[in-house]
Amino acid sequence: AQSxxxxxxxxxxxxxxxxxxxxxxxxxxxxxxxxxxxSPGQGLQLLLKYFSGDTLVQGIxxxxxxxxxxxxxxxxxxxxxxxxxxxxxxxxVGAGGTSYGKLTFGQGTILTVHP
Amino acid sequence: xxxxxxxxxxxxxxxxxxxxxxxxxxxxxDTMYWYKQxxxxxxxxxxxxxxKELIINETVPNRFSPKSPDKAHxxxxxxxxxxxxxxxxxxxxxxxxxxxxxxxxxxxxxxxV
Numbered sequence: 001a002q003s004x005x006x007x008x009x010x011x012x013x014x015x016x017x018x019x020x021x022x023x024x025x026x027x028x029x030x031x032x033x034x035x036x037x038x039s040p041g042q043g044l045q046l047l048l049k050y051f052s053g054d055t056l057v058q059g060i061x062x063x064x065x066x067x068x069x070x071x072x073x074x075x076x077x078x079x080x081x082x083x084x085x086x087x088x089x090x091x092x093v094g095a096g097g098t099s100y101g102k103l104t105f106g107q108g109t110i111l112t113v114h115p
Numbered sequence: 116x117x118x119x120x121x122x123x124x125x126x127x128x129x130x131x132x133x134x135x136x137x138x139x140x141x142x143x144x145d146t147m148y149w150y151k152q153x154x155x156x157x158x159x160x161x162x163x164x165x166x167k168e169l170i171i172n173e174t175v176p177n178r179f180s181p182k183s184p185d186k187a188h189x190x191x192x193x194x195x196x197x198x199x200x201x202x203x204x205x206x207x208x209x210x211x212x213x214x215x216x217x218x219x220x221x222x223x224x225x226x227x228v
Contacts, residue, residue, distance in 0.1 A: 036216075043205060044158075045219070046216045101146050101209060101211075107155070107156070
């Protein structure tokens with residue numbers, strides 16, 4: 001069964017600082033990997049996704065993530081954080097086969113941005 | 116135009132009542148989902164439908180019954196509501212499997228008192 005771990009429950013950064021949110025997954029085959037962002041009271045918005053090809057993927061709002069198969073990781077990065085990036089971030093892994101369409105989410109990482 | 120819309124946005128009801136949440140998507144997607152987000156923000160799949168056919172039915176009490184009248188709609192009916200059903204319920208849709216990711220609705224916050 002697939003699983004996702006986000007080791008950091010809460011991260012605080014200063015505006016303008018760089019950001020890295022960690023994500024480790026467990027899945028037997030090549031996974032589909034995603035990062036979503038959730039602002040308070042809102043649904044989840046897709047930031048970026050990986051399912052094949054270049055292991056460094058670019059997303060919206062200046063975010064990028066790198067798939068590292070050897071480390072089973074898919075960490076999210078942003079070179080310079082803006083106050084509007086404060087939100088909760090979820091990593092997810094998807095699979096086909098009998099789990100057709102199912103995404104398994106991590107526990108989420110809350111990002112606080114200090115001015 | 117909202118891509119995935121859920122109604123109602125908020126639902127407060129007493130234990131034992133029956134309630135429904137509706138979801139509609141106008142993206143032309145063929146797969147729709149219900150997820151539950153608990154108080155710790157943990158998201159767990161409940162059901163998925165592909166072209167009106169039930170594909171995934173996780174371990175969910177049979178008080179929860181999804182219905183998909185067509186591929187653009189997926190409703191969730193809950194019988195005999197319990198305190199533990201309080202959560203945010205998200206509808207989502209995708210084209211085919213999840214390889215391109217989902218589009219989520221804005222959620223329905225259900226509070227059972």
